[in-house]
Amino acid sequence: MAGVAGPATGSGAAGGDGDDSLYPIAVLIDELRNEDVQLRLNSIKKLSTIALALGVERTRTELLPFLTDTIYDEDEVLLALAEQLGNFTGLVGGPDFAHCLLPPLESLATVEETVVRDKAVESLRQISQEHTPVALEAHFVPLVKRLASGDWFTSRTSACGLFSVCYPRASIAVKGEIRQYFRSLCSDDTPMVRRAAASKLGEFAKVLELDSVKSEIVPLFTNLASDEQDSVRLLAVEACVSIAQLLSQDDIEALVMPTLRQAAEDKSWRVRYMVADKFSELQKAVGPKITLNDLIPAFQNLLKDCEAEVRAAAAHKVKELCENLPMEGRETMIMNQILPYIKELVSDTNQHVKSALASVIMGLSTILGKENTIEHLLPLFLAQLKDECPEVRLNIISNLDCVNEVIGIRQLSQSLLPAIVELAEDAKWRVRLAIIEYMPLLAGQLGVEFFDEKLNSLCMAWLVDHVYAIREAATNNLMKLVQKFGTEWAQNTIVPKVLVMANDPNYLHRMTTLFCINALSEACGQEITTKQMLPIVLKMAGDQVANVRFNVAKSLQKIGPILDTDALQEEVKPVLQKLGQDEDMDVKYFAQEAISAVAQRLRKLDFPVKDSEEPSAPGADKNHFLRPRGPGEDTGKVLPLISRHKETEWLEWLPRRQQRQPSLGVQVQPRDQHISCT
């Protein structure tokens, strides 16, 4: 029997030399159960190739039954499988046979891993669209019912996500059944299922007839909103948004608002937090009239809630709330109803609340206009700029551009400068790092003069910071400044200072010079690089610390493309060759790397064949692991509580080796001496 019967494609088509084309498929099939997860994953990802080779008939009768029972595998394999099956309709013979895909997806919808289950549900939803209305009732609806009445809550939670896709296309009788099943899941014994039902309530409401929404969904919603479990109640807040969108103003007032009011005053802070977090959506869903009557007072309460988490969430929403208010009377309303509460938050006891406010408060200036900003907001900005918590100050500084548009930054500069200086010298290096990143922005807004006068010295001080990450950021900062202010400015203010550091007794500072040159050379252009920087780099090739020497090699490789051929040939090459004979292994290695890169470039210049990519420096990124992780790695699954775990200072960068001759009278700062002995 010819195994291959799929549509004609290059890879799987059966032909005279069938053996050759079968072999790779045979390997793929065997690797479906290889011990190596990566190979299994690879096979699953090529499942369509396998199916194509097997043909629709065998895919239905052999492959799918096998896959149905393959639920013992690793999550990532199952996830890939669930995803593949969503696009499999064509491979099992088109919409008429789409129901064949239901059994494997059904078993995937019961595994314990949420991501796999969710993906299986997503694929099921996709496939449901490919069913004919008859097939939907014959195959898909029974599947939903089976899942909804399953013994284990994993299957019941999966069922919750499937109601909304089969409801619109079902007959009236089946619709009634579906609603019945959904109702029973909303009052399931396990909170897991009630949570799943609550989170799909809004989605289900959208596909229901308006009458059913009022008669069935609203009571369910009310029940879930008064569930004994906090985790269920808080999901009802989200459903509130979707349900309110479907109802008329009067119905919202009568059916939704009592529950929403109750949620805004819930005993559990987590529910109130959710109301605060979803405030903008709620505001849009219920419309301006109810917002004015109900939501604004509720918002005021949230802004002075006893739980800091709730206040912080509400503070985050201040700007959006104000933006979404109706234009008419907006200004007075903000001034009278919101601003007094904001003023109190500025001196809140909790730093997270203050920093949440600081991240949005600047946005109010565009809404309130110049006069109000100067009169009312400016004092708040200034107070926050002087806040004891660095995060608050940072948030203000990072949003300066909003104010700049309205009143100009000069209004702030008096207070701005001390705040920046203080942050620049903060004991926590992450704070210093954050302010460095705003420097180019600030420089642009403040202008060259102001910058030279007040901030330039700070930027140079960072170059000799004792934390590597700061020094690294400082060099990048210089590059961005040069891009902003131009090469002439660089030549006059930055380059001389950087080059002076080449004679610093501390080898780490000497290396910083090299790093700066790496970063600046491109922005500064050929002339400055050749005339001012290159001599210094070449001179440093004689440094007694090997770390400096091999960084010289790396620098030469990096700036090679900017230099002209003469300089390369006459100055760089001899130095590299000398370094290539260095007694130190690493210096030799990097010198060799650089020599071959430079040689390649020289060849290319001699015989310009085509301008392909420049050789990249392989070792240039050696310290990538030292970069701090992003502060806000949010998984987005649990409520963002304020964690009390303290960040530990990142380990300082340790040089890889010791200086060979410490007796040469070179002074090394004690903090840089974490060096292993040889």
Added chain:
Amino acid sequence: MVPCNYRAQDDEESWVEVPRTLGCLLQSSLQSNMLGPWCSPTGSPAPLSCETGCGEGTWILVCRLLVPTQVSLLSMEEDIDTRKINNSFLRDHSYATEADIISTVEFNHTGELLATGDKGGRVVIFQREQESKNQVHRRGEYNVYSTFQSHEPEFDYLKSLEIEEKINKIRWLPQQNAAYFLLSTNDKTVKLWKVSERDKRPEGYNLKDEEGRLRDPATITTLRVPVLRPMDLMVEATPRRVFANAHTYHINSISVNSDYETYMSADDLRINLWNFEITNQSFNIVDIKPANMEELTEVITAAEFHPHHCNTFVYSSSKGTIRLCDMRASALCDRHTKFFEEPEDPSNRSFFSEIISSISDVKFSHSGRCIMTRDYLTVKVWDLNMENRPVETYQVHDYLRSKLCSLYENDCIFDKFECVWNGSDSVIMTGSYNNFFRMFDRNTKRDVTLEASRENSKPRAILKPRKVCVGGKRRKDEISVDSLDFSKKILHTAWHPSENIIAVAATNNLYIFQDKVN
């Protein structure tokens, strides 16, 4: 983890029925002097039913299980057939090493499975034998279902600290699909394990023939899809999540929340809240660490969630107090909602007062209305609505009060005894020394001392109540306080969630007892 398919075989041992009843012994074990300080429990006592209330009933040994030693575990992996031989190791006490000492026992929510953890970092899960017609007496017997190494010894290089592999606690998760899930913890790291069965395996390769020989690619003319065939049942344990790096001090408790999505872990000074899905962050909800460690006066000894109210939990302290916190009120629960403390009796004040008042275990009743605490000498039951004193106090081994000095010297005074409720909250059980364990019937106020020992407990034998002699004359069947063996202690016990089946851990032995009525 290597999947391990192993069931203990006890077929070669003959089981002896011992038809004796010991009805009258219970009356004599009632000590009148213990009734004095008791308060009667709130509400009228529920009628005592045989099914649930027979705390002081007749208990028989169902089986004694030994956690397989490392030696036998190793050889089991090599060859399944050798396990019969290894069974002889199981019966031999000389093979019990420190690593085999059971450190926690826990039934799952149906009682079909029973998990133990030991000092060697292993978790052994026992499964209840299904009832069969020809072996009626074996009903209730538990056999090994799965064994796996949950924790390994580690070394914290930053703090130069050794981290023991000892399993401090095991908690089962509510069952969510055909697999079972449990949390196990050592001092620092909590792990979520999945225990699942597999009874099918795929057969048929394209590139290999049945014997595993490679086929010539040229001979492959058709594609074969593997087919699943039944095989022997295999139980495999896989680690699903590792919750690490959140505890500076030693974890003493873990507790699963009734919302099924979070759990907490408590160490000496802090309690953290975790989501089951998220391993890279946890939330600190209680922190009692003073700014200056010299001002430290108490530590957290145990913590547990309310069985139904997802927002409520309690934690006990070394000062003998219990705090109840409401997570609805605030994100940080440093301030308690309720504070349970019994005023100290000045007449009993001694050098050891503070040590013996330290609470070693706290448990909510299944109803969620009461909490039970165990301190060194007593078990107390507190009504959630009465903070100033316990509603019931039971003396576990008051005769040790005179021996506190020597117990302090041999460190026994710091032993952490656990306590458990029966399924209907009418009986409580806790351990003592000399392999004794105690049961107190809350309704009848009767209590009994039983012994879990190898010497006098043949399978199906009826347990004889024990009595410790206080005062001068020692009667027959009594044991004097001085001859108690303090190295044999029963710290960990568990009660089946709905039936009168108990599991008692005595060093490396696990005894399963059952009420005779069943």
